Every structure is written in structure tokens, then in C-alpha cells.
Amino acid sequence: MIRVELSKLLRSRRTWTTILLIDALPTLVGVLLAVTDLGPRPGEGPAFLSAVLTDGTLFPLAALAIVLPLFLPIAVSITAGEAIAGEAAAGTLRYVLVRPVGRLRLLVAKLVAAMAFVVLTVLVVAATAYVVGITLLGDQSVQVVGSTSVSGTSLSTPELVGRTFLALGYAMLCMLGVAAIALFLSTVASSSLGAALGTMSIFVGSSLLLTLDASEAIRDYLPTRYWLAFVDLFRDPILWRDLQAGVILQVAYVAVFFTAAWANFATKDISA
């Protein structure tokens, strides 16, 4: 079933359109930076963006930092929100289930497909940004040995590559959390739009609560609390505290919402 879902994902024109649209923003940012040479000052704007004018190879990270807080979660909400509700609306859900495809298997396959979508998007964004970075931005990196960490010290290239992969893994875990919420709502809502919008309102609401001092008591449990903690991977030494908390929190969200999705879907009457 997983293979079937992946093949459906790759053959859908919408998948590629979405990825292209997501990819457009960081590319536009890169081009604008290259043309104007006006980078944000260190500490301002999206993470890493201040560094890319000196070192273009950092642009993939900057691009991910641009895409992660908003575009990627929206795309994941839509993809995972459609998982069950979309099949139900198209009428294909009943035919899938009588093949038979077990309900748990279907949920797992849908979650895997949503994650495959994230991986694909991240890879496309990173690759495009790398090309943009080395062709348009920061050719100074040739003179500098290694790259600069957020803390100001130098990172060797292998270190940088390793930390980049860790950061990608962390970002994907965060998106898995989003996908699990969207999947649960998809088993509840009768329209995929409802499930997607519901998921988006959860993380928009969470981001809003994070800015309030009054929500101090619950802030550590909000789903978006540690989303940007991957930046800490590029400090020297790595600041693990938020990353650890983030991993635990996201794993908990995935477990709770996936279980809820299964509990709801396993005994649901499929009347669509």
C-alpha cells in the first residue's frame, strides 16, 4: 500500500506544482539578495540569511529556514489533510478498503506518503538553493576556510554537512507532527479542506500563543514551540536543550494524534 501511495503522490500534478511554488519563495529571496546585495544584519530576518552574502553554500539552510515556519506546514497540512477525507470525497475510500486494505495500513501509508512529500520538497528546495547560492551569492567562501557558525566560530565542511542533515531530520520530525495532526483531522472531517484548515489554525494559534507572556504555563507544550530549534545545531558547541525538548514534544504529538486517528478511523462507518 505504501508503494501505491507513493506512486499516486509522484504522479499527481499537484504535488509538483506545490513543490514548485514552495521553491519559488527562497529562490526569489536569493535572486533579490544577489541583485541588491542587501542582506539582513546578523540576528535579523530569517536564520542564516545574513550569512549567505558571504557564503553562498549556506543558502540551502537559509532557504529551509524561510520555508519551514509557514509554507512547508501549509503544504503538509493540505497533503495529510486530504489523506482520508479526500479519498472519502472522491468515493475511492470504500474501494480501497474493500480491496481489502487494512485501516491501520492505510493510515500508515498515508503518513509515509506525506513524509515522502516533505522529503521531496526539502530536497528540491535545498538543491535549488544550493545552485542559487553558489552561482549568485557569496563567492567569498572560496577565501574562507570552512563556514561560520551562528556563534561566530568556524565549522569545517564535514561538520557543516553532518549538522545540516541533523537539521533536516529535525525539521522533518516537526513536519511529521503536523502530518499526524492533519491525518487525525482528516479522519474526523468530511472535507479535506476542513482538515487542512483545522491543522493550519492549530499551528497559527500555537505561534500566536507563543508570543504571549500570559501563555507561559503552556508554551512548552505548544506544537510550534521548538520548530526553529534546529538553528541551535549550528551553534558551537551545539545547544542541545531545546532540540531534545523539541524531539520529545514532536514524538509525543505524533504518538497522540496518530493513535487518535487510528482509534477514530478503525471503527468509523464509511458511508461516503
Add this chain to the structure above:
Amino acid sequence: MSGDTAIRTQGLTKYFGRFEAVSDLSLDVRVGDVYGFLGANGSGKTTTVRMLLGLVLATSGEIEVLGRPMPRSGREVLPHVGSMIEGPAAYAHLSGRANLTLFDAMAPRSRRAGRRARVEETLDRVGLGGVDERPVRNYSLGMRQRLGLAAALLRRPRLLVLDEPTNGLDPQGIRDIRALLLELNAGGTTVFVSSHLLAEIEQLCTRVGVLDRGRLVVQEELAVLRAPTGRILLGTREPDAAVAHLGRLGRRVEQRDGRLAVRAPDAAELNAELVRAGISVDELSVERRSLEDVVLAATSAGNDTFARPDRPDGPASPAVEDVS
């Protein structure tokens, strides 16, 4: 999985909230039957079909499909069951071929070897063998219906459960599908067709169950339901003379839309009596109860009419609608 019952339910009941959609239903479909499941829209046919396939969970009661309990044994049973539930559905952006390939790949233990051949053979069966790669989005209703049937037939099922299989087909298409179903049945496939089209069931089925407001009101061999009424229909150019003559012979005669219904045991004998009296006979046939009569007698007013209690004269004669 043995035994000679294809589908058996006992006391099958389904509530949606406080609404009782299916009530104490005991179906009995035998292997080799072409079983017609009749009922007005809203009578609970589709809910029943969904319960048989494990899509909707029964509130109470037992279901056995191909000798195994459902939905518990769905994994073993469903691969042998082909179904079409409330119209066909497919991934609209893919071609019919791609859809069948995906559906084939979804089934447990489905092997890639021979998949292409299975898909092509099934397309041929339903008359879509020559279809191009256009997406299903651009299919006509009839083509979608054929594709839905193809998806049901993919794994050479032993039992076919079809809900309104000829919906949206033109007369030629209806005839094709009927011939296909009969051919499959001759090859040993049990066919369970739910429909509100009496004529369709009448031409196809060997056994009939009639559902009315969630209750099974009739379950019988079609041949028994359509037993002769003991009257013979007579068409003649001299009706007055015929009535007078038959009255003298002591036979009861009624008018029936331009023909005479004569109570007589044997058509040949009646013919001889009339010819002896010099009355020309244009047409003679044994009168049988039509399925429509049976259904109308067994069911109450239509399941989708909700007349106000204070206006009992409401809609006059709905009962099973779309009767053709």
C-alpha cells in the same frame, strides 16, 4: 471457506443515532444465485451492502460472507469479493488503466507478475479494451460505470456485490452488462445485485429479496413470486362476443387494459372453446404476477416520502419509484 451460502445475515440491525436504518435483517444468498436486492431509495439497501463489506459496522447481528464472519475475516474474505457500491469511483487524474493497476496493487499479496495482463483482460471484459490514456475525469458516465465493474472483476471474485450496476448506461450498455453478469454466473460466480429498477432485477435474477424501511419483507425464488395467477390474458377483436360466450361457459372475465383476463387453467383449452364459437383470437398468454405487483403489495409508501401526519392524503402513490 465452503458451504453453499454466499451471504447469510442473522438479525442484522443498524442504527444511525436513533434512526433504525436496517432492522433485524436475515438474508440468505446461496452460492450460484443471481440475487436481486430490491428496495426504494432510502430503504437501507446501501447500508446493508456496506455492512456486508465491512465498511459500516452493524449495531447488532451476525454476517457471514463466503462462510466466514464479517467484518472479522475481511482480510480472507474480501479478496474473493468484487464490489461496486453506490456508483463507481476512481482517481480522476489517472487513466482507467492506471486506476486498475493501482487497485490491483493495493490488494494484499497482489503480485506484480501478470498485473498488466490482468488489467488488460479485465478491460476487455467490460468493453473498455481499446480505451486510450485519457484521464478518468474525461470519461462518460457509462465508461466510469464499466471501469467500476472492471475494478470489481479484477481478482476473478467468487462473489460479486453490485449496487445499481447499470446506472448511467445506455440500453446497449445495460444489455452488455446483463450478458456479462449472466456469463460470470454461468462460470460459478455468485451475483448479488441491489437495485430499485424492477425490470432489471426481473430479467437478471433467480432470487429476490425486497427491503422496505430497513425490513426484509420478501425473500423468495423469482419463479415462485412470478407464479401464474390462474388467469389467461386474451386479446380479441370481438370482446363483447367473447365476454358473452365465456360468461355462458361460467368463466369469470375481467377487463385488463384492452385485453380480457379469463380465469381458466389452460390456454389451449380456452383457445379451443373460443374458436369453436367462431370468435377470433389474436393473442393468448398466461398471466403472471409481475415483480412490480409483488413489491407494491409487500411495501408501504415510498421510503423517501415523509408526509405530514395531519395530512394523510399526502403524495398519493409513490411506493417503489422509478419503476420501469
